[in-house]
Amino acid sequence: MPVLDIAALRATPLQRDPFDYLVTPAFITPPALTDINRDFPDVPGPGSYPPVRLNIRGSFAALLRELEGVEFQNAVSEKFGMDLSGYPTMFTVRGYCRKSDGKIHTDSETKIITILLYLNPPWEAEGGRLRLLRGPGDLNDVTAEVPPNGGSLLAFRRSSHSWHGHEPFEGQRRAVQMNWVRNSGVVWREEWRHRLSAAAKRLATSM
Numbered sequence: 049m050p051v052l053d054i055a056a057l058r059a060t061p062l063q064r065d066p067f068d069y070l071v072t073p074a075f076i077t078p079p080a081l082t083d084i085n086r087d088f089p090d091v092p093g094p095g096s097y098p099p100v101r102l103n104i105r106g107s108f109a110a111l112l113r114e115l116e117g118v119e120f121q122n123a124v125s126e127k128f129g130m131d132l133s134g135y136p137t138m139f140t141v142r143g144y145c146r147k148s149d150g151k152i153h154t155d156s157e158t159k160i161i162t163i164l165l166y167l168n169p170p171w172e173a174e175g176g177r178l179r180l181l182r183g184p185g186d187l188n189d190v191t192a193e194v195p196p197n198g199g200s201l202l203a204f205r206r207s208s209h210s211w212h213g214h215e216p217f218e219g220q221r222r223a224v225q226m227n228w229v230r231n232s233g234v235v236w237r238e239e240w241r242h243r244l245s246a247a248a249k250r251l252a253t254s255m
Contacts, residue, residue: 049080050114051076051077051080051084051107051110051111051114052075052076052111052114052115052120053072053074053075053076053077054119054120054123056072056074056075057070057072057075057120057123057124057127057201058123058126058127060072060127062127062128063191063192065191066180066181066182066191066209066211067180067204067205067207067209067210068128068204068205068207069180069192069202069203069204069205069210070127070201070202070203070204071192071194071200071201071202072200072201072203073197073199073200073201074199074200075165075199075200075201076111076165076198076199077199078199080107080111081167081198081199083106083107084107084108084110084111084167085167085198085222086106086107087105087106087107087108087109088108088143088167088222089102089103089104089105089108089141089143090102090103091141091142091143091144093143093144094142094144094145094146094149095142096140096141096142096225097140097141097142097143098138098139098140098141098238098239099112099139099141100239102141111165111224112139112224115137115139115163115165115224115226116137121133124161124163124203124228127203128161128203128205130160132160132161132228135160135228135229135230135231136228136229136231136232136234136235137226137227137228137229137235138226138227138229138234138235138238139224139225139226140224140225140238141223141224141225142221142222142223142224142225143220143221143222144219144220144221145176145217145218145219145220145221146218147216147217147218148216149214149216149217150175150176150178150213150214150215150216150217151213152181152184152185152187152211152212152213153211153212153213154184154206154207154208154209154210154211154212155206155210155227156206157206157230158229158230158234159206159227159228159229159230159234160205160206160227160228160229160230161203161204161205161206161227161228162202162203162204162206162210162225162226162227163201163202163203163224163225163226163227164178164194164201164202164203164223164224164225165199165200165201165202165223165224165225165226166194166196166197166198166199166200166201166202166222166223167198167199167222167223167224168196168197168198168220168221168222168223169197169198170197170198171195171196171197173217173219174215175214175215175216175217175218176196176214176215176217176221177193177194177195177196177214177215178193178194178196178202178212178213178214179192179193179194179212179213179214179215180192180193180194180204180211180212181211181212181213182211183209183211184211187213187214187215196221196222196223
């Protein structure tokens with residue numbers, strides 16, 4: 049049985065103010081979400097981890113396969129009016145949030161489309177709710193706020209003004225980030241950067 053509700057994505061209108069984005073609140077069905085969270089990998093700590101550094105299995109592996117599939121790619125291409133078939137994809141997984149996370153940014157120029165898929169219980173905290181912003185200077189200049197509830201999908205086109213961030217939160221906050229990126233070198237560099245970061249953390253822990 050498919051994990052992703054592609055029909056719900058196709059029915060979601062694309063918003064264009066202040067940049068191109070869409071939010072599909074129930075992109076994963078509740079039964080599938082339960083199975084995915086059961087198989088969510090053991091993330092070592094805060095920060096983003098490429099799947100190659102984690103034990104990916106079961107329903108979580110099925111989720112990543114569907115995100116990499118042609119049907120999802122075509123639906124996102126249609127929504128944003130661009131052919132994504134020629135661009136590589138990159139994944140990272142997050143399990144925890146630090147108080148220092150969530151600073152306002154636009155994402156790097158190497159990214160074309162950003163996908164954020166949240167895997168949390170119903171979100172009650174004030175912090176950790178991603179805000180799409182009209183500019184870089186005010187976290188309260190909000191055009192939309194996306195609670196990281198389980199099954200919620202946020203997709204946006206990266207641009208020089210795709211500002212976003214969130215109020216501080218510390219604790220478990222599960223998310224999968226997927227990007228279509230400019231070229232395969234971006235994927236290699238990001239994976240290498242994460243490997244170096246993990247090695248530095250291990251060294252610091254052992255000292």
